Amino acid sequence: MARPPAPRGTRAPTLTDVARLAGVSVATASKALNGRNHVSAATRERVLEAAAQLSFSPNSLARGLLAGRTGTVGLLTSDLVGRFSLPILMGAEDAFGAGEMSVFLCDARGDAIRERHHVQALLSRRVDGLIVVGSSTDPRPPLAAAVDVPVVYAYAPSENPDDLSIVPDNVGAGRMAVEHLIACGRTRIAHISGDRGYSAARDRVTGALAALDDAGIALVGQVAYGTWEEGWGRAAASMLLDREPDVDAVLCGSDQVARGVLDTLRERGRRVPEDVAVMGFDDWKVMTTGARPQLTSVDMNLEELGRTAARALFEAIDAEHGRGVRTVQCRVVVRGSTAPEA
């Protein structure tokens, strides 16, 4: 910050330069470039030509300073490394990028201090709004600082019900999964879940049990909680087969767990899907399409969630701020592990 900016070529052309070249005042140049009226066609043409010749590009800072609106939003994520924030980020970037909005990306890495610092920086840059992306679906504390721009929470809802949160429908996902298995003719369904500490795991269980209840079917064995990893899937499947040899479907808490289950089933000589159907959650492509057979999974529609959050923020910027928790529907992606290839 000590040194002055290095003189790199010549300074960017300003509206004044354009006006001078076109032989008009800056006011006229501005009007011509922005398509406002009260400018004759001939003059407008001259200005446009001058602007093109200088490859003029209006200074967004000056514009934002005057308009009180910058056309920027902040995307505050808790962990870029996690694989759930990425599709959401993509969806949001997608929805914004289509318009005239630019996105500031900040990674707080789960650190509250860092988060506060980033929020301050974003506010000082006068963003028009904020999207806060959580790293799990568990509720998170709202932003500490007082923010006078709209905030939308994505994936992890805010603990404050007055905030607007967009979350995936994990209960619905569990329900849809079981309904799919039942539709495939399965009646002896077990559930190997993920980490009990995550509401995503518990919600999916809730939905799954509800669907079983609706169908008048009992779960085979107990819900098995563990971790989100392949190793847990292998171990849990082994125990399951020992205790419940006649199981004909295993719903898994994640695609990774399902991969482990598939491994164990193969080793035990169970055919998938003929003997046992297997399903995962998240539809993580590299997991589902690399598996043998390919894995049926529930797509949580995270990219759509990101787009929804962006659109909600967009509305909140222009109009009134919504509140409450909104869910985004998910969908079953059917592959070979539940339905034999056609």
Next chain:
Amino acid sequence: MARPPAPRGTRAPTLTDVARLAGVSVATASKALNGRNHVSAATRERVLEAAAQLSFSPNSLARGLLAGRTGTVGLLTSDLVGRFSLPILMGAEDAFGAGEMSVFLCDARGDAIRERHHVQALLSRRVDGLIVVGSSTDPRPPLAAAVDVPVVYAYAPSENPDDLSIVPDNVGAGRMAVEHLIACGRTRIAHISGDRGYSAARDRVTGALAALDDAGIALVGQVAYGTWEEGWGRAAASMLLDREPDVDAVLCGSDQVARGVLDTLRERGRRVPEDVAVMGFDDWKVMTTGARPQLTSVDMNLEELGRTAARALFEAIDAEHGRGVRTVQCRVVVRGSTAPEA
């Protein structure tokens, strides 16, 4: 853009407000807040208190307008969905976020039109520099528009050697991998690579062959090019075992390919690592640690690459612009698939 900004609470406090509250002029308030001298301690204290009371946050737009430097950089990626851009992005965000820089994220999705549009938008926002992250390590055309801010290409180098590019050392990675296998006592080494269309695959082959050559060892069979997927790994391993039953190590073009190879080896009753050692590239945690046994891999250090790119851009902003291609070293992460557990 039609509606005026919704009046959300009261407008953000400005330096004028702070000065008025503290009973000084804006100039004094500015000096006090920025820690410049020629302000008495008492006055400074009054100003700081007033600023805190109003929770004043200086308007970065106005500051940037004046300073000619905005403290923002643009991060232009070709495909957020790909998993290589993410760690780079993280590293860059990391290196920038530590200071006073904010990052604009743009996803061009491999579309040149969209890319140009984003570059224009970034320039109009007066970013101080740009990082262009490619989706593969193949050289890419330089930015179309004339940019008068420093640009650093990351992962994919620019086709123009006068640009500065930071890329992973794929040749070195191939070399290190083979050296590790040799160090593990393997002498009958095969290589199941990835997609021949990618320079990453070819470069790794180059490095691997060079290391074999140095050691006076011949590759077992031919280099097998295919895809980056698990299925290819399974198929290629099957063919390999048919033709070269006495192979004692398989170097795989990616972790995914390695997973497929592991699968086939298990089915064929070969023990890993006792009979055959297996290695992958990329060190994709979910692939390597979920495997049985856990997979030795070469970490391409992408996060470090992102940090390096950010630092290079930082230097280029302050001083002179570098040029040429710089590589970032990678490292072998040893796991059970090449070395028996201790």
Next chain:
DNA sequence: CGGCGTTCCGAAAAGGTTTTCGGAGGCTTT
């Protein structure tokens, strides 16, 4: 008491754009 140096503060300009308002000129209407 005058001169001088030091310390502190305020006025003003700069940065680039948008918008408002007034002015100038041309044309129509009475």
Next chain:
DNA sequence: AAAGCCTCCGAAAACCTTTTCGGAACGCCG
């Protein structure tokens, strides 16, 4: 011919911060 309206353009203000420069107050010395 005078009055009025419409079209087009330019001057200037506004947005907010930083920096420069001049001025004021004060203490100290001669």
